[in-house]
Amino acid sequence: xxxxxxxxAANHRVExxxxxxxxxxxxxxxxxxxxFETPRQRIIDGVDLELPDNRLTVLMGPNGAGKxxxxxxxxxxxxxxxxTILWNGKPPDGRTRRSQAMVFQAPVLLRRxxxxxxxxxxxxxxxxxxxxxxLSLLGMLGLxxxxxRPARLLSGGEQxxxxxxxxxxLRPEVLLxxxxxxxxxxxxxxxxxxxxxxxxxxxxxxxxxxxxxxxxRRVAERIVFLHxxxxxxxxxxxxxxxxxxxxxxxxxxxxxxxx
Ligand SMILES: Nc1ncnc2c1ncn2[C@@H]1O[C@H](COP(=O)(O)OP(=O)(O)O)[C@@H](O)[C@H]1O
Ligand SMILES: [Mg+2]
Numbered sequence: 001x002x003x004x005x006x007x008x009a010a011n012h013r014v015e016x017x018x019x020x021x022x023x024x025x026x027x028x029x030x031x032x033x034x035x036f037e038t039p040r041q042r043i044i045d046g047v048d049l050e051l052p053d054n055r056l057t058v059l060m061g062p063n064g065a066g067k068x069x070x071x072x073x074x075x076x077x078x079x080x081x082x083x084t085i086l087w088n089g090k091p092p093d094g095r096t097r098r099s100q101a102m103v104f105q106a107p108v109l110l111r112r113x114x115x116x117x118x119x120x121x122x123x124x125x126x127x128x129x130x131x132x133x134x135l136s137l138l139g140m141l142g143l144x145x146x147x148x149r150p151a152r153l154l155s156g157g158e159q160x161x162x163x164x165x166x167x168x169x170l171r172p173e174v175l176l177x178x179x180x181x182x183x184x185x186x187x188x189x190x191x192x193x194x195x196x197x198x199x200x201x202x203x204x205x206x207x208x209x210x211x212x213x214x215x216x217r218r219v220a221e222r223i224v225f226l227h228x229x230x231x232x233x234x235x236x237x238x239x240x241x242x243x244x245x246x247x248x249x250x251x252x253x254x255x256x257x258x259x
Pocket of ligand 2: 067068178
């Protein structure tokens with residue numbers, strides 16, 4: 001868990017939001033020739049990707065394919081070695097990050113109560129939210145009875161649900177999730193998926209990294225399949241599961257190990 005001061009360091013001046021576009025067109029993402037490499041390895045190897053609308057996109061691919069790195073690049077937490085990422089025509093900066101929220105595989109919470117974790121995150125962005133609204137959000141994720149409990153005493157599933165509640169409390173236009181349900185109990189997975197579907201219906205653009213084919217089938221509207229830092233396939237979910245076109249995606253779905 002982080003101390004409050006660590007997160008406070010990320011506090012920035014809140015800038016005015018740009019004029020709103022219709023929900024379905026907000027936050028078009030265009031990625032061109034994206035490369036991320038270290039002296040030892042090219043992790044993202046020339047990714048081109050367009051997500052013009054807000055269909056729920058699932059990013060899949062084998063372990064080590066570069067999914068987490070790609071998500072961090074999109075959010076502006078890593079700087080590309082080459083290529084461009086454009087959200088609304090602009091590279092990700094502080095303002096972009098503040099219009100987005102990211103949920104990581106391992107819950108990152110403050111040593112405070114459940115409710116105070118929400119309040120603190122809202123405060124960092126200069127946002128307000130009534131206690132009733134916060135309790136209602138916690139209720140959607142089955143956490144209302146735990147509102148005053150220290151976050152560090154929650155189970156893994158409860159902590160991850162709190163991370164999602166906190167992300168949603170920020171009313172992000174874009175929500176990026178990196179395997180948020182890995183190793184969680186089925187009840188937590190269900191609550192998280194239901195909350196994602198609600199956010200999606202409300203117009204939030206969601207990019208979800210998951211290993212879990214069943215989860216992808218339940219929630220995806222579009223699949224991006226990444227293999228060795230390259231995009232092997234981008235398909236509408238229904239056609240992906242019926243007739244995945246790329247050999248990499250077919251092998252993955254048949255349970256063959258991809259390296
Ligand atoms: N910040 C980093 N610096 C150097 N190498 C990294 C970094 N992050 C991840 N890697 C390496 O990049 C590859 C892809 O990692 P990752 O994106 O975490 O894969 P995935 O999420 O698809 O399992 C792995 O070989 C990993 O060890
Ligand atoms: Mg990963």
